[in-house]
Amino acid sequence: MSGELRSVxxxxxxxxxxxxxxxxxxxxxxxxxxxxxLPGCAVESASQKGFELKGYxxxxxxxxxxxxxVIRVGLIQNKIQLPTSSPVAEQVNAIHKRIAExxxxxxxxxxxxxxxxxxxxxxxxxxxxxxxxxxxFAESAENGITTKFCQEIAKKYNMVIVSxxxxxxxxxGETLWNTAVxxxxxxxxxxxxxxxxxxxxxxxxxxxxxxxxxxxxxxxxTAFGRIAVNICYGRxxxxxxxxxxxxxxxxxxxxxxxxxxxxESLWPIEARNAAIANHCFTCAINRxxxxxxxxxxxSGDGKKAHHDFGHFYGSxxxxxxxxxxxxxxxxxxxGLLISELDLNLCRQTNDKWNFKMTGRYxxxxxxxxxxxxxxxxxNIVRE
Ligand SMILES: NC(=O)NCCC(=O)O
Numbered sequence: 336m337s338g339e340l341r342s343v344x345x346x347x348x349x350x351x352x353x354x355x356x357x358x359x360x361x362x363x364x365x366x367x368x369x370x371x372x373l374p375g376c377a378v379e380s381a382s383q384k385g386f387e388l389k390g391y392x393x394x395x396x397x398x399x400x401x402x403x404x405v406i407r408v409g410l411i412q413n414k415i416q417l418p419t420s421s422p423v424a425e426q427v428n429a430i431h432k433r434i435a436e437x438x439x440x441x442x443x444x445x446x447x448x449x450x451x452x453x454x455x456x457x458x459x460x461x462x463x464x465x466x467x468x469x470x471x472f473a474e475s476a477e478n479g480i481t482t483k484f485c486q487e488i489a490k491k492y493n494m495v496i497v498s499x500x501x502x503x504x505x506x507x508g509e510t511l512w513n514t515a516v517x518x519x520x521x522x523x524x525x526x527x528x529x530x531x532x533x534x535x536x537x538x539x540x541x542x543x544x545x546x547x548x549x550x551x552x553x554x555x556x557t558a559f560g561r562i563a564v565n566i567c568y569g570r571x572x573x574x575x576x577x578x579x580x581x582x583x584x585x586x587x588x589x590x591x592x593x594x595x596x597x598x599e600s601l602w603p604i605e606a607r608n609a610a611i612a613n614h615c616f617t618c619a620i621n622r623x624x625x626x627x628x629x630x631x632x633x634s635g636d637g638k639k640a641h642h643d644f645g646h647f648y649g650s651x652x653x654x655x656x657x658x659x660x661x662x663x664x665x666x667x668x669x670g671l672l673i674s675e676l677d678l679n680l681c682r683q684t685n686d687k688w689n690f691k692m693t694g695r696y697x698x699x700x701x702x703x704x705x706x707x708x709x710x711x712x713x714n715i716v717r718e
Contacts, residue, residue, distance in 0.1 A: 342650070344662040365659030368392060371675055377443040384436050386413075387670035390444065391653070391661045393616070395677035404678040406559040408586065408616075409446035410651045411437050413669040414624035419458045423471045427456050431484050437671050442492040444673050447520070447559040450497035452622045453567045453590040454513065456481050457501060459622065462538035462644045463632045470544070473503035476516045476527045490522035495557045497564055499590040501545075502527070511545040515564035515590060517555045528553050530566035531575055537597055538634050538644050539568070552578035560585045560678050567591040570605045570619070573612065580613035581696075585678050589619045594645035602650060603663070610654035614685040616676055623649035623667060656684035 340346070351359050361367060371390030381388035395403065416429035434451060441449050453459075457472035474481050485496045495518065502514035513530035529548025533541050552575070554563045563584035569575040570589050579587050589606050593599075606619035624647055631640035650663035653674040664670035685691055705711055 339667065341665050341667055342663055364662070365655075365657065368659060368661060369394070371444075371673055373673070374443055377440045380436075380440050380443070381671065384440075385669065386437060386440075387665050387668055388440065388673075389662070389664065389670070390673040390675070392675040393653075393655045393659065393677060393680060395680035395683055398679060398683075401679055404560065405675060406447045406678065407445055407673055407675050408618060408653065409438075409441040409444070409449040410618050410620045410653065410664070410672040410674075411441075411449065411451050411670070412620055412623050412649045412651045412664055412672075413437070413452065413455070414622070415458045415626055419460065419626060420629050423468050426458070427472065427480070430456055431481070433669070435484075435488065437669070438488050438492065438494070441671055441673065442494065446492075446494060446673055448495040448497070448557065448562065448586070450564075450588040450590055450618060450620060451499060452620050453499045453592045454501050455499060455590070455622075458626045458628075459592045459644060459647070460626075460628065461541045461544055463628050463630060464540050464543050465630065470501075470511065473501040473511050475505055476500065476502045476514050477524055479503075482516055482518070482524060485516070485518045486522045486524070489518045489520055493520045495520050495525075495559060495562070497562070497588050497590070499564070499566060502529070512548060513541065513545050513566060514548070515566060515588070517557075517562070517564070520558050525555050525557065526553060528555075528564045528566075530569060532569045532572050534568040537594075538632070552582050554579060554582040554584045562586045562588065564588045564590065565609075567593065570609065571601075573609070576609040576613055576617075580615055584613075584615055585681050586616045586618065586676070587613075589617060591619065591621045592647060593621055595648045596645055599648050599650075602648070603652070603660075606652070607654035607658065607660050610656055610660075611658045612690060614656045614681050614688070614690060616656065616674075616678075616681070617654045618651075618674075619654075620651040621649050622647040623665070623669065656681050 369392040460469040485498045489496045499515040502512040504510040517525045519525045529550045531548045563579035606617040610617040633640045648666045652663045654660040
């Protein structure tokens with residue numbers, strides 16, 4: 336069943352009586368968002384190519400001294416295209432081809448920044464703990480074939496591309512990293528941001544492949560606003576979001592790969608909470624489908640060995656600093672979610688709620704400094 340329920344929103348639409356629906360929706364999702372009018376050619380192309388296309392608008396109030404800073408982001412969720420036993424190059428090519436189709440539609444909808452899912456060129460094979468062939472999916476962030484592919488489309492469509500890949504760091508002993516490459520709309524590689532927190536839970540055996548990132552909390556100034564990338568498991572760490580925000584991020588992308596039984600009830604909360612707490616937009620993206628591996632693997636929990644990781648539930652969404660959010664894309668199929676954002680909403684919400692001003696960061700910094708010291712004594716008063 337968990338793989339078949341299309342989306343929570345569809346169930347709400349179906350069963351909540353019309354007269355209560357608006358209010359229920361407001362309580363669950365915040366203020367109502369306008370639907371974005373999408374060009375007919377985009378709607379037609381998405382339907383022909385078999386992916387979901389949705390669009391929403393996050394308005395902000397008009398200001399006297401600043402013009403609206405309106406941009407469009409596109410979030411892409413997708414299944415792998417070929418069986419995991421196919422030759423590596425064919426798997427990568429097939430996914431490139433699929434993404435090219437979806438990005439073409441994003442371009443028809445005037446998207447300025449597009450973000451793909453975590454490790455988007457490959458199956459999420461880290462569950463297997465096998466090396467070959469999976470490490471062969473790793474590529475140079477600066478000049479690998481995937482970066483070249485992204486540079487072409489970035490230039491062609493004048494679009495910033497966030498491309499989360501398995502990186503092979505040729506300058507440092509061919510080390511592997513989980514890395515988001517940020518490609519400017521000019522086609523230049525603007526930089527990269529590595530995954531800071533590596534899961535050690537369930538079949539997420541990523542620590543077998545790569546280490547915690549060493550790029551800190553880089554923010555990228557693009558032609559369409561300041562962006563940052565908090566990769567997957569980093570969304571469980573409020574301080575990770577905070578540091579991107581303190582460095583000035585207006586939009587934080589969270590490209591992910593996560594499965595139903597583990598995290599689906601956390602999914603709608605974490606990125607949305609981060610948007611509220613940090614006065615920024617957050618974009619949570621998850622892959623879809625169930626990926627089958629020829630060799631069985633175990634989870635170290637006494638249960639039987641198995642061939643798949645479970646169901647990746649998609650449900651990609653965008654959340655705004657005022658707590659409003661889009662509905663999610665489907666739990667089961669490929670999709671493109673487009674959101675029009677007025678970035679002025681970040682400062683407007685900051686001026687209203689003042690979380691940055693009231694944050695007491697100096698107090699936390701001093702206490703954290705003490706808490707990580709080897710001779711730390713918890714501050715507990717006892718009778
Ligand atoms: N890819 C990844 O970090 N997944 C961990 C599981 C989760 O964070 O939901």
